[in-house]
Structure formats: structure tokens, C-alpha cells
Amino acid sequence: MSESIKMNQSPLPETTKSSMSSSTHPSEQINFIDAIKQIVEGKKVHKLEWKDREYYVFLNGDLLSIHKPDGVNYQWVINLGDLSGTDYIIL
Helix, strand or coil: CCCCCEEEECCCCCCCHHHCCCCCCHHHCECHHHHHHHHHCCCCEEECCCCCCCCEEEEECCEEEEECCCCCEEEEECCHHHHHCCCEEEC
């Protein structure tokens, strides 16, 4: 059974480079299509422009959900920035 989820858009991008982890090498970054493939396989995926790693996307039942630092899972409302993103990483 799916956890309770609310609708919400992706977090706004961080305006500083401090959100990028020094442990993430550019070759580990993937695009949106590859991120979705990983999510379907049961992985959690984070976008580097999001504020912190408590923002991640996962498959919650049959819905794409985004987990936020408040501990709540929301239905992921995908926007153009998400679709064109190439800075996803697998957690």
C-alpha cells in the first residue's frame, strides 16, 4: 500500500555551489531519462541543484514521489527544469 502523499513541485534550485557534494564526480551524474530508469528499479534519486540530500525522488506504489526534509512524501510534479536536468545522482 502506498504511503500518504501530497502534491508538490520540485524544490527550487540552490543559488550557490555549496549544494554540490565534493564526493559527487561529474561522471556519476545522469539525465532525467536515466534517473527515471533507476527509480523504476527501486533506487532513490537526488538532483544536485536541490538544497540538500533529504530531497530525493522514489517510486511510492505506482506514483513518483519526492521526499522532503520535513519527512513528508509528496507526489512529484515534474517541471521543464526536471525534464532537462542532467545533474541527477543515485543515493
